[in-house]
Structures are given as structure tokens and as C-alpha cells.
Amino acid sequence: MNATNTPMDYLPIVMMFLVAFGFVATTMFLTHKLGPKRKTKIKLESFECGIHSEGNARLPFSVKYFLVAILFVLFDVEVIFMYPWAVNFKDLGLPGIIEVFSFIILLLVGFYYLLAKKALRWED
Amino acid sequence: MKGLFIISGLGILAMLAEIFKFKKILYPLVLVGILAAYAMTFVDWNPPTDHLSRLDELTASFSNMIRFDQVALAFSGVILVTAFFWFILASHYFENETNITDHFALVLFALVGALMLTSFSNMTTLFLGVEILSIPMYVLAASRKKDIASNEAGFKYLIMGSFASGFLLFGIALVYGATGTFDLGGISHYISNSHGDVPAFFYAGVIMMLIALCFKVSAAPFHFWAPDVYEGSPTVITALMSTVVKTAAFAALMRLFNVGFHHIGDVWGQIMAVVIGLSLVISNITAASQQSVKRMLAYSSISHAAFMLMGVLANKNGFDSISSILYYSLAYSVGSIASFTVLYNVSKDNNGHIEAFNGLSKRNPFLAVCMVVALLSLAGIPVTAGFFAKYFIFTTLIGTPYKWLLGVAVVTSAIGAYYYFKVLIAMYFKPAISTEPVKVEMSHTVLLIITTLFTLAIGIVPGYIIGIFK
Amino acid sequence: MLGYTITQWLFGILSFLAIMFALMVVFTRNPINSVLYLVLTFFCIAGHYLLLNAQFLAVVHIVVYAGAIMVLFLFVIMLMNLNQDTEPQKTVISKVVAAIAGGLLLFVMVGALRGSEQLQIKQYGHSDIGLVKNLGNVLFHDFLFPFEIASVLLLAAMVGAIMIGKKEIK
Numbered sequence: 001m002n003a004t005n006t007p008m009d010y011l012p013i014v015m016m017f018l019v020a021f022g023f024v025a026t027t028m029f030l031t032h033k034l035g036p037k038r039k040t041k042i043k044l045e046s047f048e049c050g051i052h053s054e055g056n057a058r059l060p061f062s063v064k065y066f067l068v069a070i071l072f073v074l075f076d077v078e079v080i081f082m083y084p085w086a087v088n089f090k091d092l093g094l095p096g097i098i099e100v101f102s103f104i105i106l107l108l109v110g111f112y113y114l115l116a117k118k119a120l121r122w123e124d
Numbered sequence: 125m126k127g128l129f130i131i132s133g134l135g136i137l138a139m140l141a142e143i144f145k146f147k148k149i150l151y152p153l154v155l156v157g158i159l160a161a162y163a164m165t166f167v168d169w170n171p172p173t174d175h176l177s178r179l180d181e182l183t184a185s186f187s188n189m190i191r192f193d194q195v196a197l198a199f200s201g202v203i204l205v206t207a208f209f210w211f212i213l214a215s216h217y218f219e220n221e222t223n224i225t226d227h228f229a230l231v232l233f234a235l236v237g238a239l240m241l242t243s244f245s246n247m248t249t250l251f252l253g254v255e256i257l258s259i260p261m262y263v264l265a266a267s268r269k270k271d272i273a274s275n276e277a278g279f280k281y282l283i284m285g286s287f288a289s290g291f292l293l294f295g296i297a298l299v300y301g302a303t304g305t306f307d308l309g310g311i312s313h314y315i316s317n318s319h320g321d322v323p324a325f326f327y328a329g330v331i332m333m334l335i336a337l338c339f340k341v342s343a344a345p346f347h348f349w350a351p352d353v354y355e356g357s358p359t360v361i362t363a364l365m366s367t368v369v370k371t372a373a374f375a376a377l378m379r380l381f382n383v384g385f386h387h388i389g390d391v392w393g394q395i396m397a398v399v400i401g402l403s404l405v406i407s408n409i410t411a412a413s414q415q416s417v418k419r420m421l422a423y424s425s426i427s428h429a430a431f432m433l434m435g436v437l438a439n440k441n442g443f444d445s446i447s448s449i450l451y452y453s454l455a456y457s458v459g460s461i462a463s464f465t466v467l468y469n470v471s472k473d474n475n476g477h478i479e480a481f482n483g484l485s486k487r488n489p490f491l492a493v494c495m496v497v498a499l500l501s502l503a504g505i506p507v508t509a510g511f512f513a514k515y516f517i518f519t520t521l522i523g524t525p526y527k528w529l530l531g532v533a534v535v536t537s538a539i540g541a542y543y544y545f546k547v548l549i550a551m552y553f554k555p556a557i558s559t560e561p562v563k564v565e566m567s568h569t570v571l572l573i574i575t576t577l578f579t580l581a582i583g584i585v586p587g588y589i590i591g592i593f594k
Numbered sequence: 595m596l597g598y599t600i601t602q603w604l605f606g607i608l609s610f611l612a613i614m615f616a617l618m619v620v621f622t623r624n625p626i627n628s629v630l631y632l633v634l635t636f637f638c639i640a641g642h643y644l645l646l647n648a649q650f651l652a653v654v655h656i657v658v659y660a661g662a663i664m665v666l667f668l669f670v671i672m673l674m675n676l677n678q679d680t681e682p683q684k685t686v687i688s689k690v691v692a693a694i695a696g697g698l699l700l701f702v703m704v705g706a707l708r709g710s711e712q713l714q715i716k717q718y719g720h721s722d723i724g725l726v727k728n729l730g731n732v733l734f735h736d737f738l739f740p741f742e743i744a745s746v747l748l749l750a751a752m753v754g755a756i757m758i759g760k761k762e763i764k
Contacts, residue, residue, distance in 0.1 A: 010644055066669045067759040073662045074748050074755075080654050081741065084730025096734055099742070106745040109136055110752045116143040119756050132746055139753060186739035226757045233750040240743065248740045256747045263754035278758075298706075328706035 064122065071114065078107050125168065125192050127161035127200060128239045134158075135232035142225040154228060155211055158235075162204040165197045188307060189246045196243035198450050198592055199375040203238050206367045206457040207231075210360075212571045213465050217360045227267065230260035231364065238372035242379070247296045247306040250376060254292060254340065257372055258285050261365060265357040277356025284339070284349040292336035298329025308384040315387040322388075330385055334392055337380065340373035341429045344403040354422035359476065362418060363464035366425045367457040374432050374453060378446070382439045396437050397526045403430035404529075408536040412543045417467055418476030420543055421460070424502060427540060428456050431517050434529060438520040448516035451589045455501060455509035455582065462498035462575040466491050469564050481547055483556025491562060492551045494572040501579045503544040504537055509583040516590060605645055612638035625671045629664055636660040648724025 046053055085092065085100045092099075114120060134157040141150040192200070210231075237257030244250045262285060266278020300306060302323050303314040315322065335346065342350040354362045385392060403426050411423030435449035469491060471480040485492040501510035514537070518530055564572075582589060598606075615635040619628045636659050643652035722728055733741055 010649075061672060063673065063759055066666070066673060067755060069662075069666050069669055070755050070759070071752065073658070073666060074752055076658055076662050078745075078748060080658060081733075081744075084650065084726055084733050087726045088730035088734065091731065092734055099734055099738060103742055103745050106136070106742075107748060109140065110749045113139050113143065114752065114756065117756055117760065119760055132743075135746070136749070139749065187736045189737070189739040223757055226753050229753050230750060230757070233746055233753070236743075236746055246740075248737060249743075252740050252743055252747060256743070256750060259747065259754060260750050263757055266758060269758070323706075323710050324708075325703075325706040325710055328702055 067119065071119065075107070075111075078104070125190070125243075126164040127168075127204065128190075128236060128243075130157055130161040130164065131232055131235050131239060135229050135236060138225050138228040138232055141228070142223070147225060150225060150228060151211075151215065154232070155208065158204055158208045158211065162201060162208070165201045165204070168192055168197055169194065188309070189249050190240065190243050191245040192243045194593060195379070195446055196375070199242040199371065199453070200239050202450065202454050202457060203235070203242065203368055203371055203375075205454075206371065206461060207235055209458070209461045209571060209575060210364055210368065212567050213363060213461060213468065214360045215567050216565055217358070217468075227264070230264055234260040234264075234364075235368065238368055241372040241376035244376065244379065245308045245383075247300070247308075250380065251289075251292060251296065253372075253376065254289065254336075257369060258289070258340075261285075261361075261369060264361045264364070265353055267361065268358055271356075273356035274358065275356075277353045280349050280356075281353045288336045288339035288346075291332045291339070295329045295332030295334075295336060298325050298332065302326035302329065308380070311384045312386055315385070327388075327391055330388065330392055331395060333380065334395060337373065337377040338399055338433075341370060341377060341433070342426055343399050343429045343433060344406040344426060345399075347403065347407070347426045350426060351419050351422045354425070355416060355419045355476075359418065359464060359468045359471075362422075363461060363468075366421065366464070367460050370425065370429065371453045371457055374429075374449070377433075378436050378439070378449060381436055382446070393437055393526070396433060397529060400430045400433045400437065400529055401532050403427060403433070404532050404536040408539045408543075412539060412546075414543070415478055416476050417471070417478050417481065417547060420478075420547075421463065421467070424540065424543075425460070427536065428452075428502070431514060431533070432456075434521050434526075434533070435517050437526055437529075438517075438524050445517075445520040447590050447593055448513070448520050450592065451509075451516055451582070451586060452513040454589060455513040455579070458575050458578050458582075459498045459501040459508075459510060462494055462572060462579065463502065465568055465572055465575070466495040466498070469562060469568060478547065478550055479557065481550040482554040484551040484562070486556050487558075487560065488562040488564065490569070491564060491572070494576050495551065496548060497576045497579055499544040499547060501583070503541045505541070507580070507583055509579045509586070512583055512586045516586070601645060604641070608638050608641045608645070612642070626668065629667045629671065632667070633660050633664050636664070643724070646724065647722060650726045650729050651724055 081103065082100065085096060088096065134154055138150060138154065141147050146153075214231075234257050237253045237255070237260075240249055240253030241257060244253055262278055262282040265281045266275055268274035296306070299311065302325060303311050305311060305314065339346040339349075354365065357365065381389075381392060381396075407423045407426035407430070411420050411427070414420040414423065432449055432452050435445045435452065439445035439449075467476055470484060471477065481495075484495070497508060501508035504510045504514040514533075518533070521527065521530060612635055615631045615638060618631040619635060622628050622631065636655060640652040640655040640660070643649075643655060723732065
């Protein structure tokens with residue numbers, strides 16, 4: 001009942017990666033070679049929606065983004081724990097469900113706490 | 125075990141208190157919960173051996189991840205008593221803060237980590253305990269968002285603490301690589317079976333874990349974070365750090381090295397002896413020149429860490445040295461809580477400069493007397509608990525090859541007495557800045573009476589705690 | 595090929611890349627580039643996990659570390675407004691001390707691990723423990739307590755993040 005595997009079983013995945021990267025690399029290379037190029041000073045200027053850009057792109061931005069991101073990581077870690085459970089769902093049976101649900105319920109309490117604290121609301 | 129569940133549940137309740145609007149009853153609830161958890165240590169003290177139900181068997185150890193044996197229960201008891209005192213100290217502190225309930229939740233979660241550290245019997249629970257204890261402390265250290273010193277404290281603590289966690293993980297990985305187990309008993313078994321034929325990287329792992337835990341107990345030369353963090357954090361949080369966190373980290377270090385790595389005591393013993401010597405010398409000499417009482421207490425906590433490490437070093441046979449470490453941590457925690465309570469009442473502006481103590485005997489004689497008892501206990505002057513604490517530690521060390529540490533300890537303790545007396549002199553012989561009496565909250569008065577009596581009581585009858593494991 | 599198996603070749607290439615990218619993390623001046631090199635390092639380490647037959651760890655490493663945590667790193671760098679090379683110059687003495695400390699650590703690690711290739715390979719457990727299915731079995735039986743208590747750790751982090759990051763509502 002123990003699953004087995006060898007490193008060589010990942011060969012299809014490696015092939016898929018190679019094909020994906022190869023395709024992207026070739027198309028990028030070909031379009032650069034095949035397309036016509038007329039470089040002028042105005043054409044090479046960076047712009048957004050036709051408006052000239054001003055100042056520096058590296059402006060410090062609001063800490064709210066960071067809060068959302070860190071909460072995302074926390075729940076990301078929570079979800080990671082569910083994969084081993086899902087794969088073993090049948091073997092673990094009812095005890096497994098109880099174990100995982102107690103974990104999830106604890107974190108749902110946390111989620112409720114976030115909602116009630118308005119941590120996910122953008123406006124203060 | 126039951127205590128751990130109670131504290132975890134309390135933490136989750138505290139999170140929800142503001143949302144479900146039972147903020148008012150949260151404080152008494154927490155006090156009752158901690159007392160209940162404390163009572164559970166007595167319930168678990170003598171486990172029923174004849175008929176264990178299946179649930180008990182499951183929760184008793186969780187496949188030997190965590191083991192509440194008598195040593196663990198005793199240290200949990202110390203931590204819970206200290207936490208109870210701490211909550212009384214903190215009663216009025218958070219009243220002007222907006223998110224009181226979050227503070228409560230974080231402190232309770234830190235307590236969960238502390239209890240895990242007293243009782244782990246597997247490296248995974250050790251690491252999780254360290255993290256559960258540390259992460260709330262990082263946040264609490266930085267909890268005064270507008271105060272730059274508090275921000276600095278939190279930031280420094282986080283960076284240095286993560287570094288120490290990295291060392292701990294690296295050490296665990298190397299030890300696992302050699303032994304193939306995370307289990308403390310398994311590691312000890314592996315060492316005794318291999319008869320010295322242990323790969324070199326195993327020792328590297330042990331030393332890395334020693335470094336990480338010495339960081340957590342703030343022993344020199346891994347102490348550089350301690351003074352800044354202690355000074356920058358809000359006074360009440362500093363009190364928590366120097367009592368609960370320290371005792372927990374100590375219990376962990378003791379458990380790891382006296383249970384897991386017991387058989388290679390000669391290897392880590394020499395390193396630990398150097399750490400102890402350095403801690404004693406550096407802390408006591410630096411503390412003597414401090415102007416801030418808070419900073420001075422930080423350095424004094426480093427020297428107390430050295431004394432408790434002596435107990436770990438001396439622990440060769442049986443419970444003698446464990447009970448003296450227990451006694452030391454109790455005496456130290458109670459003395460620290462008392463001195464931080466006085467400091468909090470005397471120096472409201474959070475920097476704890478020694479001038480704030482000038483003429484305290486005139487402004488509030490009660491506070492001054494309590495501070496005298498607390499400081500005498502920390503300095504180790506007879507009749508107080510601190511004297512016997514040091515005495516028991518010294519007696520355990522006598523039979524070991526590390527007797528030279530006693531000389532260092534005695535000399536540096538004499539230097540240590542100087543800076544404790546500096547505060548006493550300020551309180552009794554320096555003219556006061558203002559004649560206005562210092563007001564003390566009723567709850568703090570009660571707390572100070574209890575801690576002072578406690579310090580004197582366990583100093584007069586130390587046998588109750590020393591003989592606890594017999 | 596030259597007497598090495600494919601696995602050994604892969605190990606060599608991945609190790610070379612991992613060490614090279616790790617060095618680039620330290621040597622690039624621009625912090626954003628450092629983070630991107632760190633992502634590449636993580637990918638190489640995930641490759642190592644695959645070679646060790648630890649597929650779950652490899653995927654988690656890419657999803658959580660290279661994906662989520664590195665985004666956090668980038669956010670922090672952007673929060674901090676590191677426009678020009680505002681990094682304060684370190685003094686010579688601190689550089690020397692850092693080099694000595696790092697060098698000693700390297701020395702100890704190399705010294706400790708040298709000779710360990712001659713050790714008998716002891717097989718603890720089985721080599722397929724890293725597969726999701728086997729890992730789940732262990733996680734939900736032996737390591738149940740750490741798993742459940744990890745939720746307390748996540749909750750503590752959540753409360754901490756809210757307390758530090760959220761503007762206080764009066």
C-alpha cells in the first residue's frame with residue numbers, strides 16, 4: 001500500500017518543461033529575427049497609455065498590500081496540509097476527517113477573526 | 125497536557141472576545157483559566173497507571189511527540205504561576221491600548237509555546253514550541269507602534285531570533301542525519317549504543333542547537349540582542365520576556381541536553397562552561413555601568429541565565445540538579461516580576477532611568493521595601509529565595525570538573541551585588557526629585573505583597589521545592 | 595557518460611546552479627535582482643528534493659517558497675524605498691569580522707561533513723517517504739500533534755500581522 005517512485009518517473013515532467021521553455025524561447029527568438037526593426041528615440045521611450053512617465057517607478061506603496069500577501073501565505077500553508085490528506089482520504093477514514101477538520105476549524109476561526117477585524121477591507 | 129489544551133482554548137477565546145463582545149469578562153476568564161491549567165499539573169502529577177482509557181492513551185503522548193512527565197509538569201507549574209502573576213501586573217497596562225484582546229491572545233499563544241518547550245520529546249515539537257513562543261514575542265516587543273525604540277526592539281528580536289531558529293533547524297537536520305530519528309529517547313539510545321563511533325557532523329549539529337538555545341536564553345556571547353530588546357519593549361512585555369520566556373527556553377535547553385544528549389556531556393559541557401564563564405563576566409561588569417534600571421535588569425538576566433546553565437552543566441546524576449534549576453527559575457521569576465512591578469510603577473515613561481528611583485523610600489516606602497526584597501533575592505543575599513537558589517546550584521556543581529566556575533561565579537556575584545545596591549542607595553539615600561507620593565494600583569499592591577512574601581517564604585523553607593521529585 | 599549515472603549528472607548540474615545563484619544573491623547590488631536569484635536558487639533546491647524522491651517537499655518548496663514567500667520579499671523591498679544604492683557602506687572591520695565568522699562556519703561544516711561519504715549508508719525508514727501518500731500517512735498518525743499545534747502557530751502569526759499591520763480603528 002505504500003506508494004513507490006523513482007526519480008526517473010519525473011522524466012515526463014522534465015520533458016514537458018523542456019518543451020514549454022523551448023517553445024517560448026524559439027518563438028521569442030524568431031519574432032525578433034523575422035520582424036522589421038526601426039529604432040527611433042521616441043519609439044524607445046517608455047510610456048503608459050500614451051502619457052509620458054514621470055519620476056521613479058520604485059515608489060514605496062501601502063502596507064495594506066503586504067497585509068493581504070502575508071495572510072495569503074498563512075492560508076496557503078493551511079491548504080498545503082490538505083494535499084496529503086486528500087491523497088490518503090480513504091485510508092485515513094473518519095479519524096482523518098476529524099483530525100483535518102479540527103485543524104481547518106481552528107483556522108476558520110482565524111478567518112472569521114480577520115473578517116470581523118475588517119482586515120480584508122481596503123478602506124479604513 | 126490538559127493545561128496545554130486549556131491555554132490554547134483561552135487563546136482562541138481571547139481572539140474572539142472583541143468580536144463577540146465579552147471583552148469585559150475576558151480578564152477574569154484568563155486568570156481562572158490559568159489557575160485551572162495550573163491545577164491540571166497537580167491532576168497529572170501522579171498518572172493513573174492501572175486503567176488508561178484509549179483517549180487518555182492517545183492524548184498522553186501523541187506518539188511520543190510530547191510528554192508531560194513530572195519534570196515537565198513542575199516547570200509548567202512555574203511558568204503558569206509566573207504567568208498568573210504577570211497578568212496581575214499587566215491588568216492596567218493595556219487599558220489605553222486599542223486592541224487589548226489581541227495582546228491577550230498573543231500572550232496566551234506564547235504560553236502555549238512555553239508549555240510545549242517544557243514537555244517536548246521530539247525535535248519537531250521543540251522547533252514548533254520555539255516558534256510559537258517567539259513569534260508572539262516579536263510582535264509584542266514591537267507593540268508600541270508609535271515608539272521608535274519599541275519598533276527597533278521588535279525588529280532586532282525578529283532578525284536575530286530568525287537567525288537562531290535557522291541554527292536550530294540546521295542543528296536538528298544534522299542530528300537527524302546521524303541518528304535517523306527526531307525522538308529524544310531515540311537520540312539518547314543511538315548515542316549510548318554507538319560507543320563513541322558517531323560521525324563528526326553529529327557534534328556539529330549538537331553545537332548548533334546549543335548555540336540556538338543559548339541565544340534564546342540570552343547567554344553570552346549570544347546576548348547582544350537582549351539589552352536593546354529589553355529596553356525598547358514596553359516594561360510589562362520585558363517582564364514577560366525575562367520570566368516566562370526565559371524559564372521556558374531554559375526548560376527546553378535542560379530537556380534537550382540532559383535527556384537527549386546526556387551521554388556526550390563532555391563534548392558540549394566544555395563549550396557550555398565557556399559560555400557560562402563569559403556570561404558571568406560580561407553581564408555583571410557591563411551591568412555595573414548602566415544608568416537605566418531596565419537595561420541593568422536585562423544584563424542581570426544574562427547572569428541569571430549563566431547560573432541556570434550551571435545547573436544543566438552539573439546534571440550528571442538524577443534529579444538533584446533539576447530541582448535546583450527549578451528552584452532557581454522560580455526564585456528568579458518571582459523576584460523579576462516584583463522588581464518589574466516596582467519599575468513599572470516608578471518609571472511611567474518606559475525608559476526606567478535610575479534617577480526615577482531617587483528617594484523612593486520617602487515617596488512610597490512600601491514600594492521601596494518590596495524592591496529591596498526583590499533585589500536582595502536577585503543578588504543572592506541570605507534569607508531570600510535567591511540566596512538558596514545560588515547555594516543549591518553551587519552545591520550541585522561541586523562534584524563536577526567545572527569547579528573553577530564557582531570561583532568566577534562568586535567574584536562576579538560580588539560585582540553583581542554592587543549594581544543591585546546602586547538602586548537601593550538611590551532609593552534610600554538620594555534626595556527625591558519630587559515629594560509627590562507614587563500611587564500604586566490596588567492589584568499591584570496585592571501582587572507585591574504576594575511576591576515579597578513568596579520570596580521570603582521559599583527562602584525560609586526551600587525543602588518543599590528541592591524535594592519535589594522525590 | 596564518463597562513468598556517472600544520469601542522476602549523478604543531474605545532481606552535479608543542479609548543485610552547480612544552486613551554488614552559483616546563491617552567490618549571485620549575495621553579489622548583486624540591486625536587492626530586487628537578489629530576490630529573483632533567490633527564486634532561482636529555490637528552484638534548484640526543489641530539483642534536489644525531486645532527486646531525493648521527495649515530491650511533496652519539492653512542490654511545496656516551489657508553491658510556498660518560490661511563489662508566495664518570495665513575493666513577500668519583493669513587497670518588503672518595495673515598501674522600503676531602496677531607490678539608489680542607499681545601502682550604508684560597511685566598515686572594513688565589520689567586513690573582516692563577517693568574513694572570519696562565515697569562514698569559520700564553512701570550515702566547521704566542511705570539516706564535520708568530510709569523511710561522512712565513507713560512512714555506511716543506513717537506511718532509516720524507506721526511501722519513498724517523501725511521496726505525498728506516504729508522507730500523509732506519517733503526518734496524520736505519528737506527527738498528528740505537531741500538525742494540530744501548527745494551527746496555533748498560524749493563528750498567532752495572523753493575530754500578530756493584524757496587530758502590527760492594521761491601522762487602529764478608534
